[in-house]
Amino acid sequence: MPDVTKTVPENAANEAAVAAVGGPLPEPKPEKARSLWGDAWRDLCRSWIFIVSSVLIVILLLITFFPGWFTGVDPTSGDLAKHFLQKPKLGDIGSPDWLGYDQQGRSVFARVMYGTRASIAVGFGTTIAVTLVGGLVGMIAGYFGGIVDSVLSRLTDVFFGIPFLLGTMVVLNSFQNRTTWVVIGALSFFGWTQIARVMRGAVITTKQADYVQAAKALGASTPRIMFRHILPNTMAPVIVVATISLGIYISAEATLSYLGLGLNGVSWGNDISDGGNQIRVAQWIMLYPSIMLIITVLAFIMLGEAVRNALDPKMR
DSSP states (O other), rough: OHHHHHHHHHHHHHHHHHHHTTTTOOOOOOOOOOOHHHHHHHHTTTHHHHHHHHHHHHHHHHHHOOOOOOOOOOSSOOTTSOTTSOOOOOOTTTSTTTOOOOOTOHHHHHHHHHHHHHHHHHHHHHHHHHHHHHHHHHHHHHHHOHHHHHHHHHHHHHHHHHHHHHHHHHHHHTTTTOHHHHHHHHHHHHHHHHHHHHHHHHHHTTTTTTTHHHHHHOOOHHHHHIIIIIIITTTTHHHHHHHHHHHHHHHHHHHHHTTOOOOSOOOOHHHHHHHHHTTTTTHHHHHHHHHHHHHHHHHHHHHHHHHHHOOOHHGG
16 A cells, blocks of 8 residues: 555645646756767867967968958068168058068068968968878778788888978979979978878777777778768867977978078068078067067967867866
Protein backbone atom coordinates (compact mmCIF):
# COMPACT_ATOMS: atom_id res chain seq x y z
CA MET A 1 0.00 0.00 0.00
CA PRO A 2 1.48 3.41 -0.97
CA ASP A 3 2.40 5.89 1.71
CA VAL A 4 -0.50 8.39 1.58
CA THR A 5 1.20 10.90 3.85
CA LYS A 6 4.13 11.12 1.43
CA THR A 7 2.22 11.02 -1.85
CA VAL A 8 -0.40 13.69 -1.12
CA PRO A 9 2.05 16.51 -0.35
CA GLU A 10 4.02 15.69 -3.52
CA ASN A 11 0.86 15.79 -5.64
CA ALA A 12 -0.26 19.00 -3.97
CA ALA A 13 3.14 20.59 -4.64
CA ASN A 14 3.01 19.57 -8.31
CA GLU A 15 -0.54 20.93 -8.70
CA ALA A 16 0.49 24.21 -7.05
CA ALA A 17 3.44 24.57 -9.40
CA VAL A 18 1.27 23.91 -12.45
CA ALA A 19 -1.29 26.44 -11.28
CA ALA A 20 1.44 29.03 -10.66
CA VAL A 21 2.80 28.89 -14.22
CA GLY A 22 -0.60 28.54 -15.78
CA GLY A 23 0.12 25.21 -17.43
CA PRO A 24 2.41 22.21 -17.38
CA LEU A 25 6.04 22.80 -16.47
CA PRO A 26 8.33 23.06 -19.56
CA GLU A 27 10.80 20.27 -20.01
CA PRO A 28 14.42 21.38 -19.66
CA LYS A 29 16.18 21.79 -23.02
CA PRO A 30 19.13 19.50 -23.55
CA GLU A 31 22.42 21.37 -23.48
CA LYS A 32 23.95 21.67 -26.94
CA ALA A 33 27.33 20.00 -27.20
CA ARG A 34 30.15 22.39 -28.07
CA SER A 35 32.86 21.46 -30.53
CA LEU A 36 36.58 22.14 -30.22
CA TRP A 37 36.27 25.13 -32.53
CA GLY A 38 33.31 26.50 -30.58
CA ASP A 39 35.21 26.30 -27.30
CA ALA A 40 38.27 27.83 -28.97
CA TRP A 41 36.30 30.77 -30.34
CA ARG A 42 34.73 31.41 -26.93
CA ASP A 43 38.18 31.44 -25.31
CA LEU A 44 39.56 33.72 -28.03
CA CYS A 45 36.80 36.26 -27.50
CA ARG A 46 37.84 36.46 -23.84
CA SER A 47 41.55 36.87 -24.58
CA TRP A 48 42.90 40.43 -24.63
CA ILE A 49 45.90 39.21 -26.64
CA PHE A 50 43.60 38.03 -29.41
CA ILE A 51 41.57 41.24 -29.37
CA VAL A 52 44.61 43.54 -29.52
CA SER A 53 46.35 41.52 -32.23
CA SER A 54 43.14 41.29 -34.27
CA VAL A 55 42.63 45.06 -34.17
CA LEU A 56 46.22 45.64 -35.29
CA ILE A 57 45.89 43.11 -38.11
CA VAL A 58 42.62 44.66 -39.32
CA ILE A 59 44.32 48.07 -39.47
CA LEU A 60 47.27 46.58 -41.37
CA LEU A 61 44.91 44.91 -43.84
CA LEU A 62 43.12 48.21 -44.44
CA ILE A 63 46.46 49.88 -45.14
CA THR A 64 47.39 47.01 -47.45
CA PHE A 65 44.25 47.12 -49.60
CA PHE A 66 43.52 50.85 -49.37
CA PRO A 67 46.79 52.77 -48.88
CA GLY A 68 45.25 55.74 -50.69
CA TRP A 69 42.92 56.24 -47.71
CA PHE A 70 45.92 57.13 -45.55
CA THR A 71 48.11 59.09 -47.97
CA GLY A 72 47.68 60.59 -51.41
CA VAL A 73 51.41 60.82 -52.12
CA ASP A 74 53.22 58.58 -54.59
CA PRO A 75 55.86 56.67 -52.57
CA THR A 76 58.22 56.52 -55.58
CA SER A 77 58.00 60.24 -56.40
CA GLY A 78 60.95 62.23 -55.09
CA ASP A 79 61.52 65.95 -54.75
CA LEU A 80 65.14 66.87 -54.14
CA ALA A 81 64.05 70.27 -52.88
CA LYS A 82 62.76 68.47 -49.78
CA HIS A 83 66.07 67.38 -48.36
CA PHE A 84 66.25 64.54 -45.85
CA LEU A 85 67.83 66.91 -43.34
CA GLN A 86 64.45 68.63 -43.13
CA LYS A 87 63.12 67.33 -39.83
CA PRO A 88 59.71 65.61 -39.62
CA LYS A 89 56.72 67.77 -38.75
CA LEU A 90 55.16 65.52 -36.15
CA GLY A 91 52.31 67.94 -35.62
CA ASP A 92 51.03 67.54 -39.21
CA ILE A 93 49.56 64.05 -38.75
CA GLY A 94 48.92 62.29 -42.06
CA SER A 95 50.67 64.89 -44.20
CA PRO A 96 53.65 64.03 -46.46
CA ASP A 97 55.90 65.97 -44.07
CA TRP A 98 54.72 64.06 -41.02
CA LEU A 99 57.59 61.54 -40.85
CA GLY A 100 60.08 63.49 -42.95
CA TYR A 101 61.79 62.60 -46.22
CA ASP A 102 64.53 60.23 -47.31
CA GLN A 103 67.69 60.91 -49.37
CA GLN A 104 65.75 61.18 -52.63
CA GLY A 105 63.06 63.48 -51.26
CA ARG A 106 60.41 60.75 -50.98
CA SER A 107 57.86 60.90 -48.19
CA VAL A 108 58.75 58.44 -45.43
CA PHE A 109 55.10 58.24 -44.36
CA ALA A 110 53.96 57.31 -47.88
CA ARG A 111 56.65 54.64 -48.19
CA VAL A 112 55.74 53.19 -44.80
CA MET A 113 52.09 52.93 -45.84
CA TYR A 114 52.78 51.37 -49.23
CA GLY A 115 55.50 49.12 -47.80
CA THR A 116 52.79 47.43 -45.74
CA ARG A 117 51.31 45.99 -48.93
CA ALA A 118 54.55 44.25 -49.90
CA SER A 119 55.18 42.74 -46.47
CA ILE A 120 51.60 41.52 -45.93
CA ALA A 121 51.40 40.09 -49.46
CA VAL A 122 54.64 38.13 -49.02
CA GLY A 123 53.61 36.95 -45.54
CA PHE A 124 50.16 35.70 -46.52
CA GLY A 125 51.27 34.29 -49.87
CA THR A 126 54.13 32.32 -48.35
CA THR A 127 51.98 31.04 -45.49
CA ILE A 128 49.29 29.77 -47.87
CA ALA A 129 51.85 28.09 -50.12
CA VAL A 130 53.78 26.33 -47.35
CA THR A 131 50.54 25.22 -45.66
CA LEU A 132 49.26 23.63 -48.87
CA VAL A 133 52.55 21.95 -49.82
CA GLY A 134 53.65 20.97 -46.33
CA GLY A 135 50.16 19.86 -45.32
CA LEU A 136 49.81 17.63 -48.38
CA VAL A 137 53.26 16.07 -47.95
CA GLY A 138 52.71 15.47 -44.23
CA MET A 139 49.25 13.98 -44.77
CA ILE A 140 50.44 11.55 -47.44
CA ALA A 141 53.46 10.50 -45.36
CA GLY A 142 51.49 10.04 -42.15
CA TYR A 143 48.52 8.22 -43.69
CA PHE A 144 50.26 5.69 -45.96
CA GLY A 145 53.37 5.08 -43.85
CA GLY A 146 55.91 2.48 -44.92
CA ILE A 147 58.14 3.29 -47.88
CA VAL A 148 56.09 6.39 -48.75
CA ASP A 149 56.63 7.80 -45.27
CA SER A 150 60.33 6.98 -45.38
CA VAL A 151 60.92 8.68 -48.73
CA LEU A 152 58.93 11.82 -47.89
CA SER A 153 60.41 12.07 -44.40
CA ARG A 154 63.97 11.87 -45.76
CA LEU A 155 63.10 14.49 -48.38
CA THR A 156 61.77 16.72 -45.62
CA ASP A 157 64.94 16.21 -43.61
CA VAL A 158 67.06 17.24 -46.59
CA PHE A 159 65.20 20.53 -47.01
CA PHE A 160 65.07 21.03 -43.25
CA GLY A 161 68.87 20.78 -43.11
CA ILE A 162 69.31 23.69 -45.53
CA PRO A 163 69.53 27.04 -43.70
CA PHE A 164 66.31 28.87 -44.47
CA LEU A 165 67.65 32.35 -45.17
CA LEU A 166 70.83 31.13 -46.85
CA GLY A 167 68.93 28.88 -49.25
CA THR A 168 66.46 31.65 -50.05
CA MET A 169 69.30 34.10 -50.72
CA VAL A 170 70.94 31.67 -53.15
CA VAL A 171 67.69 31.26 -55.09
CA LEU A 172 66.84 34.96 -55.17
CA ASN A 173 70.36 35.89 -56.23
CA SER A 174 69.69 34.20 -59.58
CA PHE A 175 66.79 36.58 -60.36
CA GLN A 176 67.26 40.11 -61.62
CA ASN A 177 63.61 41.17 -61.29
CA ARG A 178 62.54 39.99 -57.84
CA THR A 179 58.79 40.47 -57.81
CA THR A 180 56.42 39.52 -55.02
CA TRP A 181 55.72 36.13 -56.62
CA VAL A 182 59.43 35.37 -56.94
CA VAL A 183 60.04 36.12 -53.25
CA ILE A 184 57.00 34.06 -52.23
CA GLY A 185 58.22 31.13 -54.32
CA ALA A 186 61.73 31.26 -52.86
CA LEU A 187 60.50 31.46 -49.26
CA SER A 188 57.97 28.67 -49.85
CA PHE A 189 60.57 26.40 -51.45
CA PHE A 190 62.46 26.16 -48.16
CA GLY A 191 59.70 26.90 -45.63
CA TRP A 192 57.26 23.97 -45.98
CA THR A 193 59.18 21.47 -43.85
CA GLN A 194 57.87 22.50 -40.43
CA ILE A 195 54.23 22.28 -41.54
CA ALA A 196 54.93 18.86 -43.06
CA ARG A 197 56.33 17.52 -39.79
CA VAL A 198 53.45 18.87 -37.74
CA MET A 199 50.85 17.47 -40.15
CA ARG A 200 52.55 14.07 -40.32
CA GLY A 201 52.51 13.67 -36.54
CA ALA A 202 48.88 14.76 -36.30
CA VAL A 203 47.81 12.35 -39.07
CA ILE A 204 49.62 9.40 -37.48
CA THR A 205 47.71 10.03 -34.25
CA THR A 206 44.34 10.69 -35.89
CA LYS A 207 44.29 7.71 -38.25
CA GLN A 208 44.14 5.35 -35.27
CA ALA A 209 40.84 6.86 -34.11
CA ASP A 210 37.69 4.71 -34.04
CA TYR A 211 35.79 6.84 -36.56
CA VAL A 212 38.59 6.46 -39.10
CA GLN A 213 38.65 2.69 -38.62
CA ALA A 214 34.86 2.63 -38.96
CA ALA A 215 35.06 4.57 -42.22
CA LYS A 216 37.57 2.06 -43.57
CA ALA A 217 35.35 -0.84 -42.52
CA LEU A 218 32.39 0.73 -44.35
CA GLY A 219 34.43 0.88 -47.54
CA ALA A 220 35.08 4.64 -47.72
CA SER A 221 37.63 5.63 -50.35
CA THR A 222 41.09 6.83 -49.36
CA PRO A 223 40.57 10.45 -50.52
CA ARG A 224 37.29 10.60 -48.59
CA ILE A 225 38.93 9.32 -45.42
CA MET A 226 41.87 11.70 -45.76
CA PHE A 227 39.95 14.88 -46.57
CA ARG A 228 36.62 14.22 -44.84
CA HIS A 229 37.65 12.50 -41.62
CA ILE A 230 41.37 13.10 -41.01
CA LEU A 231 42.00 16.61 -42.35
CA PRO A 232 39.39 18.47 -40.23
CA ASN A 233 40.75 16.84 -37.08
CA THR A 234 44.40 17.64 -37.78
CA MET A 235 44.10 21.31 -38.73
CA ALA A 236 44.37 22.76 -35.22
CA PRO A 237 48.16 22.41 -34.77
CA VAL A 238 48.75 23.37 -38.41
CA ILE A 239 46.78 26.60 -38.02
CA VAL A 240 48.78 27.50 -34.92
CA VAL A 241 52.14 26.96 -36.64
CA ALA A 242 51.01 28.75 -39.81
CA THR A 243 49.79 31.80 -37.88
CA ILE A 244 53.04 32.18 -35.97
CA SER A 245 55.10 31.52 -39.12
CA LEU A 246 53.33 34.33 -40.98
CA GLY A 247 55.11 36.92 -38.86
CA ILE A 248 58.39 35.09 -39.38
CA TYR A 249 58.00 35.24 -43.16
CA ILE A 250 57.33 38.98 -43.01
CA SER A 251 60.50 39.39 -41.00
CA ALA A 252 62.40 37.18 -43.47
CA GLU A 253 61.26 39.33 -46.42
CA ALA A 254 62.46 42.48 -44.65
CA THR A 255 65.79 40.82 -43.91
CA LEU A 256 66.26 39.80 -47.54
CA SER A 257 65.34 43.30 -48.74
CA TYR A 258 67.77 44.81 -46.24
CA LEU A 259 70.53 42.63 -47.72
CA GLY A 260 69.59 43.68 -51.24
CA LEU A 261 68.10 40.32 -52.24
CA GLY A 262 64.43 41.01 -51.60
CA LEU A 263 61.78 42.96 -53.45
CA ASN A 264 62.85 45.54 -55.99
CA GLY A 265 59.95 47.87 -55.18
CA VAL A 266 58.77 49.67 -52.06
CA SER A 267 59.59 47.60 -48.99
CA TRP A 268 60.31 48.20 -45.33
CA GLY A 269 63.55 46.26 -45.65
CA ASN A 270 64.76 48.49 -48.49
CA ASP A 271 63.93 51.64 -46.53
CA ILE A 272 65.69 50.35 -43.41
CA SER A 273 68.74 49.57 -45.51
CA ASP A 274 68.74 53.02 -47.12
CA GLY A 275 68.23 54.75 -43.79
CA GLY A 276 71.16 52.96 -42.22
CA ASN A 277 73.57 55.13 -44.21
CA GLN A 278 72.11 58.30 -42.70
CA ILE A 279 71.41 57.08 -39.18
CA ARG A 280 73.64 59.75 -37.63
CA VAL A 281 71.80 62.72 -39.11
CA ALA A 282 68.36 61.42 -40.15
CA GLN A 283 67.32 58.57 -37.88
CA TRP A 284 63.66 58.75 -38.96
CA ILE A 285 64.41 57.24 -42.39
CA MET A 286 64.93 53.81 -40.83
CA LEU A 287 63.14 54.36 -37.51
CA TYR A 288 59.54 54.38 -38.73
CA PRO A 289 59.78 51.41 -41.13
CA SER A 290 61.42 49.49 -38.28
CA ILE A 291 58.57 50.36 -35.92
CA MET A 292 55.97 49.22 -38.46
CA LEU A 293 57.87 45.98 -39.02
CA ILE A 294 58.04 45.28 -35.29
CA ILE A 295 54.33 46.00 -34.80
CA THR A 296 53.34 43.76 -37.72
CA VAL A 297 55.48 40.80 -36.70
CA LEU A 298 54.41 41.14 -33.07
CA ALA A 299 50.72 41.26 -34.04
CA PHE A 300 50.84 37.96 -35.92
CA ILE A 301 52.96 36.24 -33.28
CA MET A 302 50.50 37.37 -30.59
CA LEU A 303 47.62 36.07 -32.72
CA GLY A 304 49.36 32.72 -33.07
CA GLU A 305 49.95 32.49 -29.33
CA ALA A 306 46.31 33.26 -28.61
CA VAL A 307 45.15 30.62 -31.10
CA ARG A 308 47.55 28.08 -29.59
CA ASN A 309 46.26 28.74 -26.09
CA ALA A 310 42.67 28.36 -27.28
CA LEU A 311 43.17 25.14 -29.27
CA ASP A 312 45.52 23.37 -26.85
CA PRO A 313 43.50 21.74 -24.01
CA LYS A 314 46.61 21.64 -21.83
CA MET A 315 46.77 25.45 -21.83
CA ARG A 316 43.26 25.86 -20.38
